[in-house]
Every structure is written in structure tokens, then in C-alpha cells.
Amino acid sequence: MFYWLLHRLIAGPILKSAFRLQIVGAESVPKKGAVILASNHLSVIDSIFLPLTINRHVSFLAKIEYFMGTGVKGWAMRQFFLATGMLPMDRSGGKKSEASLQKGIEVLDKGEVLGIYPEGTRSPDGRLYRGRTGIARMVLEAKQNVTVVPVVMVDTEKVMPIGESVPRLRKVAVVYGKPIDFSRYRGIKADRFLLRSITDEIMSELHALGDQQFRDVYASTVRQQLEGPRSSAAPSPSASAA
Template sequence: MFYHLLKYVLLGPLLRLFFRPRIEGRGNVPADGPAIVAGNHLSFSDHFLMPAILKRRITFLAKAEYFTGPGVKGRLTAFFFRSAGQIPVDRSGREAGQAAVREGLGVLARGELLGIYPEGTRSHDGRLYKGKVGVAVMALKAGVPVVPCAMIGTFEAQPPGRRLPRVRPVTIRFGKALDFSRFAGLEDEKAVLRAVTDEIMYAILTLSEQEYVDEYAAVVKERRAAETGAKERRFPRAPIG
């Protein structure tokens, strides 16, 4: 109930006002049955824009931090995401990744749409980063199609760190569904999982026309944070006054 209240009454109209989204290829999303929608991830707003413009309900795997924040703001954020049917995912460690796959397979087993960002985190600079293989595991185990999706303009509207989005148009582009039935039964083969994931990321890249980086976004973020910390230790800021 809360999902539909958000979509049609509270959040949906507001998002359309802010972003005036242009939708391309919406017919590529199956009208029924299980499927995965795999997209690039540029902005906090991505979580809400896609559900607002799709006719079908879509459930996203969302990072666990959205559900565990402290204080009143944290509780409200957790309530918001849970009420909207989003699933928390702990992104730390191998076991956490397996738990995310189990949750995603549960959504697909119910014949629903599952939304996932293969990069695993938001892009910090607007580029497209290497995809993690969890999307391939779910696609092969569930035997479902994967619809590539590109969010275009959301990074400029609400880049990481910006609380409120700028009022500007964005484009949401869906590509033709990818069929991986030729790999049935090979979901434990690392080379196959990498190949399937790379095919999905290439389809997203073709739609988004982003610059591609053949590294995981989380690794690049950690490296830059470490470099920034080292630089600040070497060249500390002078005290003011």
C-alpha cells in the first residue's frame, strides 16, 4: 500500500516535477513474469525514479546503511525504504554477497521485477565501473532475462553529497532484454559469470555512453580516500586565526 502511495501520490508527482523524465524503450521491460533490471548508478535519486516511471512494481537491493542509520533521521529513512519494499544488503564480505543473491532469487521466485546496480555502489565521478558478478549468478540460477538500463543526467541533477536535487530533465533508457539461457547450469563457472556480467555492463555502457573504467568503483573510492588522507597528513591545513 505504501509503495503505491509513494508512487502515485507522494513521491512520483514530485519526481516528475523535478526531473521531467524522458523514458526510452520502456516496452523492453517484460509486462509480466520475473526479470532483472540492471542499471548504472549515478545518484541517490535513481532508487526512486525508476519505480516512479515503471508500470510494474520493482524491488531493489539497497545498501544496508539505509536501514541502520542513527537517530530520528535514520529511523525515518529505514521506515521509508522498508515500506517501499526495498531489501537491505550488507556489502561487506563474501557471505554478505551470497545473502544478497538469496534475497534477489526470492524476489524472482515470486515472479517479480528485481532492480540491481551491478557496480555495487554509486559512481563518484559519473563514469561506469566494472560490474560485480552477483547479477550473473541470479540471472543464471533463476533463468530470467536481464534488461539493461541507463540513467542519464541524474549525476548532474544530484551528485553524491548533494542533499536536494537540481531541477533538470533526465533520461531513463531501457535496452532489449538479454537472454542467457545458453549458459544454463554454468552458474558456478567463474569465467562464465565474468562473461555474462561484462555483457550486461557493455549493454549499459552502450545505452549510457559513459566513460568505462575496468576497476571496481569501491576499490577506486578506497584508493582515493587513502591518497587524500596521506596527502592531508603530509600537508596539514594551517590553523585559522
């Protein structure tokens, strides 16, 4: 109930008007069944704008640090993220990351919509980076066929650049591509080659849909390189942002 009140009656209309939100191709999203919205990731506010563009509930896998705040503020932020469809994801690897992927699969098994950023973290420089194969595992391991819809966020990094907490008022857009059907792989045992093939196909569609330059390296690697000198001197407030 809180999700729909927030997105449809309160924040939704205000944000759409204030940021002149342009929505292109939203009719590509199936009206029912399991769907993954595979989006590029330019700003922390991507997860706020994207759910405003379709009439289905969207769940997101969000970094677990968002849910670990203390005191009244931490509790309020935790409740807000949970109420708006965010699911805590532990990215430390191993069994914890495996459990996080299972949360996403549970959403798909219920025939719902899951928002995923295949790059795994925000782009450090506006370019599109190599996709992580977790999205392919979800497609293959879900109990029902999953439709993947590529989504491109446009200019959200100009509204709230990395390291800033106050958004700037300017026009943004959300552009949907054609649905991708991976049902041809149902029943095939996943290996690293198949997972990479599915992930690369999704990233290729994202690249074709937008105008970002593509780099075939992980965004997290580039961010670590860029933040290295700063992190050695003092912790950066954006160093662990997703």
C-alpha cells in the first residue's frame, strides 16, 4: 500500500513534473509474468525514477549497507527502502551473495518485476561497462520463463552526480527497449560460457539502445582505480556506493 501511495499519489506526480520525466517505450514491459528490467546505472536516483514509469510493482536488489544505519535515522531509512520495494543484497561474495541472488529469484518465481543493474555498480564516468553474470543466473534458475527488458536511464547522473546528496532540477528520460526472450535456454545446464553469453547479449542490447561508450571491463575495477589515491588518504563517502 505504501509503495502505491508513494509512487502513484505522492512522490510520483511531483517527481515527474519537477524533472520533466520523459518515458519512451514502456509498453514493451509485459503486463504480467516474470520480468527483469535490466538497466544501466548512472545515479543513486535511478531506483527512484524507474518504478515511476510502469504500472507494475518493481523490486530492486539494493546494497545491504543501505539497511544497516543506526538510530532513528537508520531505522527510518531501512523502513523506507523496504516499503519501496528494495531488497538488501550482500555483495561480499560466497554464500552471502548467493543468498542475495535467491531473493531476486523468489521475486521472479512469483511472476513479479525485478529491477537489476547488470554492471553491478554505478558507472564512474558515464560509460557502459561489462555486465555481471548474476542476471543470467536468475534468468536460468527461475521456475518460470523470465522476460528481460533493457532500460536506459538518460541524464540521471547530471541530476545527482556521485558524491552529491542534493538533486539538481533538470530533464531526465527512461527509455525501454524490446523484450528479450531467453526461453531457448530453458532446461540447459548453466555453465560460465552460457552465463557470459546471456549477459553479453543483454549488455549489447543496452549499448544499442543508448548512446554510452562501452568498455569491456568491470565498472567496479575502474572505480577502485579512480578512488585509490583518495581511499589511501581518507575514506570516501561514495567509495562503497552501488
